Amino acid sequence: MVTTQKIIERAMEYRGSKSVLYTVKEQRVDGSWQGDERPCLRYTLMDFERNYQLRVLSNPRSRHIHTKSTSIPLQTLTPFFVTGITDAEGCFSVGISKHKQLRTGWCVKPVFSITLHERDEALLKQLLSFFGKGGIFRHGPTTLQVRFESKNALWAVVKHFDKYPLISQKQADYLLWKKAVELFSDKEHLTLAGLFEVVALRASINWGLPPRLRKAFPLIASKIRPEVKKPVVPNPEWMAGFISGEGCFIVEILENKEMRLGYSVKIKFNIPQHKRDIILLQVLNEYLGGGGNFHQAKNRDVMEFRFQDFSIIDEQIVPFIRSFPIQGMKIHDFNDWCQAIDIVRRKGHLTPEGLAEIQKLEEGMNTGRKEKK
DNA sequence: GCGCCTCCACTTTTTCGACCTCTCCGG
């Protein structure tokens, strides 16, 4: 049996920071995570303002995504968190499109981006401030995208991911993408030989070559995707980042005639992920203390890593996330979920009052949440 | 003004998130 204490302790080993240990102790005593000395967060208003120019977007669809100088200071994310959320939501892509003005006839554009619902604009700004360069742009009717595509921004991105590597299969995409960035940086993409090299790389990144590029470069052999070694969670902040991206906190009230009230309550924690990363999910299970189960629907590519056992959720998952908080609006769903867990723990869900309370929580979280801000 | 770069809006595809249901187990 793995205790909460054990999980936290093991998690702490990765951190190697006395102040963090102290903070955890503090949290255990008074249950509060407030306070300025929280070691994983630093104030970097100056950096942020220097690098994030004010913009007025021409498109009327765009909401203003600039901050004013009077805005509250932004807290920077930790490097491990940034890698974790990138393993979840990041995209390393190499654009190749026709361009008459260019000598090769083709325009090469490496991009690192993260797309999120506009409700998480604050998180995107934190990402922007973390790398210091780049921009946030309107993506769709309800989504925004933080993008890094200038050479300066790209260098900052490469510097980070070399020092704090991804642990999912996305690492293979990153490694190939980085080569394209180097070619781009050295202006080799402006020669035919360099262009061909970029195309070969692109052929093995993400979705590979689309038909139009296959046709245009029929003779180019794609690069071999680098092997990614067995993942090791580098730091609990990585988990916080990954869960912020892919985690799913679920409260379900189900009709059940067996139950005295006619309903049963189910608490779940899910992490879905493409089946190519099943080993990563198994590693996460170990890391979180075990007890999760795996499910893959027939003919589907998504493996779902699930916790459905109440005491495991209550004793392993909740304490972990409380110790290494997730970021973004999902935190509110986590908080509501925890409230439901409190009720279930004291068997309140077996009383009409408790059940009603849980129903109210359930209706207001996730897709039911009203204020998206 | 050529050649190239950056910013930004926008599109396309799918991997997520979130939700639903049934069976079976055990105290």
Added chain:
DNA sequence: CCCGGAGAGGTCGAAAAAGTGGAGGCG
């Protein structure tokens, strides 16, 4: 048998992932 819970089977739709291209600026 009663009651409560856990695992395992799914589905749905959009927030992710991934990608395109043009305007405009600059050496």
